Amino acid sequence: xxxxxxxxxxxxxxxxxxxxxxxxxxxxxxxxxxxxxxxxxxxxxxxxxxxxxxxxxxxxxxxxxxxxxxxxxxxxxxxxxxxxxxxxxxxxxxxxxxxxxxxxxxxxxxxx
Amino acid sequence: xxxxxxxxxxxxxxxxxxxxxxxxxxxxxxxxxxxxxxxxxxxxxxxxxxxxxxxxxxxxxxxxxxxxxxxxxxxxxxxxxxxxxxxxxxxxxxxxxxxxxxxxxxxxxxxxxxxxxxxxxxxxxxxxxxxxxxxxxxxxxxxxxxxxxxxxxxxxxxxxxxxxxxxxxxxxxxxxxxxxxxxxxxxxxxxxxxxxxxxxxxxxxxx
Numbered sequence: 001x002x003x004x005x006x007x008x009x010x011x012x013x014x015x016x017x018x019x020x021x022x023x024x025x026x027x028x029x030x031x032x033x034x035x036x037x038x039x040x041x042x043x044x045x046x047x048x049x050x051x052x053x054x055x056x057x058x059x060x061x062x063x064x065x066x067x068x069x070x071x072x073x074x075x076x077x078x079x080x081x082x083x084x085x086x087x088x089x090x091x092x093x094x095x096x097x098x099x100x101x102x103x104x105x106x107x108x109x110x111x112x
Numbered sequence: 113x114x115x116x117x118x119x120x121x122x123x124x125x126x127x128x129x130x131x132x133x134x135x136x137x138x139x140x141x142x143x144x145x146x147x148x149x150x151x152x153x154x155x156x157x158x159x160x161x162x163x164x165x166x167x168x169x170x171x172x173x174x175x176x177x178x179x180x181x182x183x184x185x186x187x188x189x190x191x192x193x194x195x196x197x198x199x200x201x202x203x204x205x206x207x208x209x210x211x212x213x214x215x216x217x218x219x220x221x222x223x224x225x226x227x228x229x230x231x232x233x234x235x236x237x238x239x240x241x242x243x244x245x246x247x248x249x250x251x252x253x254x255x256x257x258x259x260x261x262x263x264x265x266x267x268x269x270x271x272x273x274x275x276x277x278x279x280x281x282x283x284x285x286x287x288x289x290x291x292x293x294x295x296x297x298x299x300x301x302x303x304x305x306x307x308x309x310x311x312x313x314x315x316x317x318x319x
Contacts, residue, residue, distance in 0.1 A: 005160050007227075025160055031135040036160070037153035038139060044156075047147060075131060082138070091141055099137035108140070 008050050009040060015061045016054055019073050032074040039081050048084060056080040168199050169229035169279060170300035174293045176206075177284045183208075190279065194229065201228050207270055208281040209307070214261055216254065216307035217270045217278045218246040224272035226279055230302050237306065247271075257308040270307075280305050285313035 012018060018036075019026045027033040043050045060080040064071050071079075085091045102108035142148045172194055176183040186193035190204035204226060207215040219225065223238040236242050245253050250267045254260075261267065270278040282304040288296060291314070303309035 010160070027157075027161075029132065031132040033157040033161075034139055034153060035135050037157040038142060038148050040156045040160070041148045041152045042142070044152075045147065078131065078135065078138075085138075090145070090147060091138070096134070096137055096141060099141055100134050103133050103137050103140070 006040075006050070009043075012054060014058075015065075016057050027074075028072075029074075032077075035074060035078050035081060039077070047090065048088065053080065053084055056084045167297070168197075169226070169302070169305045170297040172197060172199070172206075172229065172279070173281055173300045173305065174297035176281055177296055178293050183281070186281070199228050202226050203276050204229070204279055205270075205276055206279050206281050207268065207307075209283045209310075211283070212264070213266045213268060214254070214259075214307065215268050215270060215278075215280045216246060216250055217272060217280060218243055219272040220244070220247060221271075221273070224274055224277060226277040229279055230305050234302070254308060257303065259308065259310055280307040282307075282309075282311045285311050287313040 010018065025036075027036065039053055042048065043053060057077060057080040060076045060083070061073075064076050064079075082091070082093075082096070086093060099108070139148070139150065139153070143150055172186065175197065176186050182193065182196075185196075186206050187208055190206040191200070191202070193206070194200060194202075194204055207217075209215055219237075220243050223233050225233040225237065227233075242253070247269055250269055251261065254267070272278055282300065284296070285299065288299070291299075295314075299311050299314060301309055301311065304311045
């Protein structure tokens with residue numbers, strides 16, 4: 001049983017605030033839900049503290065704003081998540097790029 | 113894809129399909145390393161989508177509609193009655209709408225709100241305008257929300273505080289006698305539980 005939704009995550013404020021409609025979370029694409037879920041799952045498993053991820057997210061959003069990028073909230077989230085995992089040595093970018101190519105070419109099927 | 117590869121995908125707007133592939137690749141790697149399980153991700157997404165929202169409150173309302181004994185307990189001691197359904201963490205008073213009485217919830221001081229039951233408050237709930245006008249001219253505010261009450265209906269305003277939150281038990285709409293509890297819960301909206309809407313019967317129901 002996973003913990004109930006955490007207020008620390010659900011109530012992030014300012015630029016990091018989760019996109020919502022009528023108070024409910026909005027995932028416009030399935031991948032947005034997946035990346036959100038993976039991030040929360042890894043924080044539950046204590047791979048990192050939520051505030052660590054939040055700091056990365058805030059930094060990524062600030063960076064994107066400064067550069068005038070039109071990326072979406074969850075694109076920035078993905079960026080921040082990858083950065084955090086890389087910083088912690090949990091993934092490396094080459095392996096990720098390779099896996100992405102394998103999925104794209106159909107050489108590898110989803111493992112889930 | 114276009115030529116300009118950006119090696120670590122940094123700060124580059126990519127088409128959705130590429131993002132989706134990349135997220136799948138990440139999940140695939142993280143699952144392989146046993147850092148996450150796809151089932152846990154499923155459960156989390158569903159918990160956040162469903163539990164933070166008006167769903168819990170809707171379950172409470174639907175139960176009260178189908179179970180008179182539960183309704184009585186809910187009105188007598190809201191805090192204890194919602195705990196029966198596994199919701200808690202809040203001192204709650206439930207106020208019941210009847211043909212002659214309409215209840216409406218506000219927090220004049222800030223934005224106290226029964227999160228555990230109906231999620232996060234909408235922006236208007238926190239606005240100064242709603243907080244002040246709900247008390248001063250509730251009938252007008254309700255009309256703006258599309259609820260036109262007869263003059264004979266008494267309107268009661270409940271001012272939430274940090275210690276005590278309120279939830280409106282809306283009237284069960286006519287034409288829903290055949291619906292089961294789960295289907296009834298789907299009709300209950302957040303706004304109805306704040307008291308700025310009435311619950312509408314499902315499309316096609318006679319009333």
